[in-house]
Amino acid sequence: xxxxxxxxxxxxxxxxxxxxxxxxxxxxxxxxxxxxxxxxxxxxxxxxxxxxxxxxxxxxxxxxxxxxxxxxxxxxxxxxxxxxxxxxxxxxxxxxxxxxxxxxxxxxxxxxxxxxxxxxxxxxxxxxxxxxxxxxxxxxxxxxxxxxxxxxxxxxxxxxxxxxxxxxxxxxxx
Numbered sequence: 001x002x003x004x005x006x007x008x009x010x011x012x013x014x015x016x017x018x019x020x021x022x023x024x025x026x027x028x029x030x031x032x033x034x035x036x037x038x039x040x041x042x043x044x045x046x047x048x049x050x051x052x053x054x055x056x057x058x059x060x061x062x063x064x065x066x067x068x069x070x071x072x073x074x075x076x077x078x079x080x081x082x083x084x085x086x087x088x089x090x091x092x093x094x095x096x097x098x099x100x101x102x103x104x105x106x107x108x109x110x111x112x113x114x115x116x117x118x119x120x121x122x123x124x125x126x127x128x129x130x131x132x133x134x135x136x137x138x139x140x141x142x143x144x145x146x147x148x149x150x151x152x153x154x155x156x157x158x159x160x161x162x163x164x165x166x167x168x169x170x171x172x173x174x
Contacts, residue, residue, distance in 0.1 A: 020167040022046055023055035023078035025069055027085030027095045028146060033058055038084045038151045045155055051163070054078050061086040066098040074137040079167040081139055082159070085146030087130040096130040099143050103134030110142065110158060117157050118150065140166045 024043065026036050033039070036058060043053050054077050059065040066086070073081050086095025100106075110133035118126035131154065133142040144154040159166075 017164065017168055017171075020051045020080060020163055021054045021078045022051060023057070023073045023076070023081045024053060025057045025059065025073070025081065025083045026146065027059055027061045027066065027083060029060050029092065031058060037148050038146065041148065041152060042082060042155065045160065049160070049163070061092050061094055063094050063098050066095050067102070070099065070102060070136065070141070074139050079139060079170065080159075080163065081136075081141045083141065083143040084151050087132070087143055087145045089128055089130070093130075095143060096132055099141060100130075100132055100134075102136055103132070103141060104136055106132070106134040113158055114144065114150075114154055117153050121149065121153065135170055138170060140170050 022042075024039050026038055028036075033056075039056060039058075043056075046053050055073055057069050057073070059069055070081070083095060083099065086093050111129075111131045114131040115126045115129055118129055129145050129150070131144045131150075133140065135141065142154070142159060144150050
């Protein structure tokens, strides 16, 4: 795939900014820190690339908890907030609803591309995903389904390739 000169230049400038600070939020009514496979996977991927995991939260899918953690992490040192879980359409899935109302700038392409990649894996069930990304108070917020396969797909196909670029771009907004 050919890349534009400006995209290449932006990625080079972004890489020069050094390690990216990330936070992981797992939204689950059943997982514990010991059984959170998504945290283990993402933490290993983040550190292998030389970036830093600066915060981790494991919360229930309760709107007040989602909102409180979003505000807490938006005030911290993480540049990118990686959320997993709570994006479905079941009555308990409220993470998307809270986050999408709070996003200041939405990145519709993230959800569109995520569902495209998911469709290749799970077929029409991909339409049930409400994966979303955007910015909030100078941070990039990315929310994916909580299945390990969804987290890995989002990381390898969308987040990791643009991680430094995302952090650099959102810093330019200030």
